[in-house]
Amino acid sequence: MKKSIFVLAAAVGLFATSCQNFKKGDGGLEYKIVKDEAAVKAADGDHLFVDMVVKSDRNDSLIQSTYDLGLPQYVNVVPDTIPGNYKGSYSSMFKYLGEGDSAVFRLNLDTMAAKSGQPKLPFADKYLTFTIKVRKHFKKAELPDSIAHVELEKYYKELIANLEKAEAGKIEKYVKDNKLEPKKTASDLQYVITEEGKGAKPVIGDTVRVNYVGKLTHGKVFDTSLKEVGEKAGLASNPMKTFEPIKFALGVDPVIPAWTEALQLLNKGSKATLIIPSKSAYGSNGQPQAQIPPYAPLVFEIELVDVIKGTAPKADSTATPVPVN
Template structure:
């Protein structure tokens, strides 16, 4: 079970600083710096580690992945060295330096990786990829069956997700306070700020709306946008994506409940911010890079409204897929 996920903490800053210090040389071109050694038993084949981790390349502004962006740790399965494709100094072997409570910085040599695996070097780095790792928990295989071991993981993640649930209300309140916002609040819990009033009638069920949008987590991480400029700025640009206003029929095409409700507050030309609690968004499961129980922030602009048939009834609610839209 892998959850790549928010919030760069003081601990990460400490580890990143350590990355600038001298590294020790390991097998296969691996370089490492042990920042903290709790003296606990180190991981071995068959074990699993729950880790907080950031991954960067040796290029400027090159954050590739961060579990802090999701708020959940990543589970690392320590594989046996006998598996084809593994070699001393590879990604798998890094974690054998670590036990519960340990933290370290590793630099994986891409030239060695290419030579050992026969695969081309990735395009997002020149020579090294750096992993800054802190171990939360060590799950030891020992004599446990696979089912017993993974039952421990399941119980552990249920606890982590319950923590996200309890923290949600505070996260949203802190966002409002930090931004000095004064949102209005609907009966459902949707909070909204209309920053620019539009003209004409407001959206009603059955209308098709044409919308510009940017969706963010409350830590500011953009997870989706139809703005190419914003996507490039946030380093999420996808050349295969068409960056243009989206359109959907309110109450019929599947979108999160926060959008169905929020759009009916707006008219053509209106701009607004929706603060969407998870029960009106992606709920307990999350979606893609959106964590479970994540409050969301959407900046929206209604570009156009295409009136629908009069007296239209809404369609049944469908499950969430990506961003605000469900497909």
């Protein structure tokens, strides 16, 4: 079990225990203050960085967690009078909090639809629950607009730098926790062949078909070709998502560099675990659509299903990597 999962579980458990008696706020917003440390609460125009877990009341489904990314959510607190906003809206939650504070909020979706004029969210019945802890509070009164972007960018870069420093430790911990003895290539790709195939190894230009499960080192699955795994991870709710082996020309069609390298090490029919440093995946940018943070090492469980010999031209090795699927 990974440390970040323990942290998330503890946070959610604490909030759940504290949520039995909600108070009523403006506009029907329900709230429960868990920790009240800040002398100054957020006001219109302030900037916050918060750790946040969002859950739906439909089967207690997890919608979003900043703990999965390792990065806080940025929030610009805006007036209730802005079109689409109202007392008791999403933005108004943050006015109950300052730096170091934490709380649980329940947002009524019927009220939100009626007052914002937007359609009701399809993935919840009546409520969304937000568990929030304020990590950093920038006050508009102390931070004029002329320099706000400089200070916010500086803080964000510090967060990214911390992720970069933590990458090697995440890889080391994953290998140790899973008792792996991987082989390592010159690019720092680490891999373990869990089942040896008997077919030919693909070369550049061959077309391959691959089953895969992609996850972060703390276990969060961000993509897969396996329907059962995708349903469990909540990926099946995406109507554009298909569950089938990915098919591409090796070294021609754009995938992350580690895949091109790793597949050439495997025989057809092989299964393997890949531990991939961010420099061979999505690097300093991450992949926001897949909720992959910057400097995130990735773990892929792959199966080389088929190899179709081909003569496609070699791709430009400097091409920007794109999502696997």
